[in-house]
Amino acid sequence: MTDVYSIIVKFFQEGGFFIAPIAIVFFIGLAIAIERWVYLKYEKIRNAKAFSDFLPLLRTTEIEKMQMYTRENQAPVVRIIGCGLDMMKVSRQRADVENAMSEGMLETMPRIEQRTGYLPVLANVATLLGLLGTIVGLIGAFTAVANADPAEKSQLLSSSISVAMNTTALGLIAAIPLLILNAILQNKTKAIITSIEMSAVKFLNIMTLHRFIEAGSPRTGDNGVNPYAASQVAAAPTAPNVAAPSSPVSAPNQTDMASNSPPENDDLVTV
Numbered sequence: 001m002t003d004v005y006s007i008i009v010k011f012f013q014e015g016g017f018f019i020a021p022i023a024i025v026f027f028i029g030l031a032i033a034i035e036r037w038v039y040l041k042y043e044k045i046r047n048a049k050a051f052s053d054f055l056p057l058l059r060t061t062e063i064e065k066m067q068m069y070t071r072e073n074q075a076p077v078v079r080i081i082g083c084g085l086d087m088m089k090v091s092r093q094r095a096d097v098e099n100a101m102s103e104g105m106l107e108t109m110p111r112i113e114q115r116t117g118y119l120p121v122l123a124n125v126a127t128l129l130g131l132l133g134t135i136v137g138l139i140g141a142f143t144a145v146a147n148a149d150p151a152e153k154s155q156l157l158s159s160s161i162s163v164a165m166n167t168t169a170l171g172l173i174a175a176i177p178l179l180i181l182n183a184i185l186q187n188k189t190k191a192i193i194t195s196i197e198m199s200a201v202k203f204l205n206i207m208t209l210h211r212f213i214e215a216g217s218p219r220t221g222d223n224g225v226n227p228y229a230a231s232q233v234a235a236a237p238t239a240p241n242v243a244a245p246s247s248p249v250s251a252p253n254q255t256d257m258a259s260n261s262p263p264e265n266d267d268l269v270t271v
Contacts, residue, residue, distance in 0.1 A: 018133030018167045022126050026174035029122035032115050033181040040188045043076065043112060047192065050075035051199045058203060061210045063088075076112070077196045080104035081203050094208060094215040101200050108196070112189055119182035123175040130171015137164025 050073050057066045063085070070082030080101050087100035140160035207213045 022129045022170045025126045029178040047077045050078045076108040077199045123178035126174035130168045133167025134164040
């Protein structure tokens with residue numbers, strides 16, 4: 001244990017100026033990852049419990065009890081369903097209820113995804129700081145070879161190479177775990193969002209099945225008549241009533257017309 005501690009201390013002592021910034025970036029990323037892990041674990045358990053408690057009310061389709069439950073519980077999945085229940089007071093169209101629940105989803109998702117995106121950024125920063133320390137160490141090594149005294153060349157060269165290698169190593173040591181933690185947290189976040197969306201779709205399907213909301217039908221009034229169509233009919237001008245003939249008029253017979261027509265030449269008329 002003592003040997004490991006001495007190696008770590010020597011590593012930081014020989015690493016140069018950029019060792020401290022890399023270590024700070026790593027610990028900031030580690031703190032964010034731990035906080036996000038705890039929060040997402042808590043949200044997953046809370047959402048699962050809230051929807052399991054809400055499911056019996058959903059199956060009995062007691063709207064008032066469901067609304068009371070959504071006001072008392074602050075779980076994201078319940079709040080999204082509460083947005084749908086509030087919209088059902090105004091419109092029974094499934095599209096309107098879906099839009100209201102999508103609005104609740106957009107309000108909830110940033111809280112679940114926040115600060116996770118910092119992890120890949122911090123991993124890149126740690127890698128770049130390690131690369132910068134490597135360049136600074138190599139510059140020091142070339143300067144030592146060019147300008148230092150022959151007696152001090154070997155010592156300056158070895159210390160500069162230690163700075164270059166140690167900063168590179170620490171940058172990678174910090175970046176790799178942060179990238180792995182970012183991938184794990186992204187998967188946990190996606191799983192929570194998928195479960196919330198699945199619960200919302202289940203709510204919409206059950207409400208549609210029990211005809212509390214309508215799907216694929218035009219907006220209708222309380223009496224089942226489309227109010228927009230009724231208003232258009234009322235506003236349309238009425239044509240004057242034209243009395244239809246009581247009996248169809250038959251065309252005159254050509255034979256009769258021929259017999260009744262006057263003769264064209266008087267010479268053809270016999271007495």
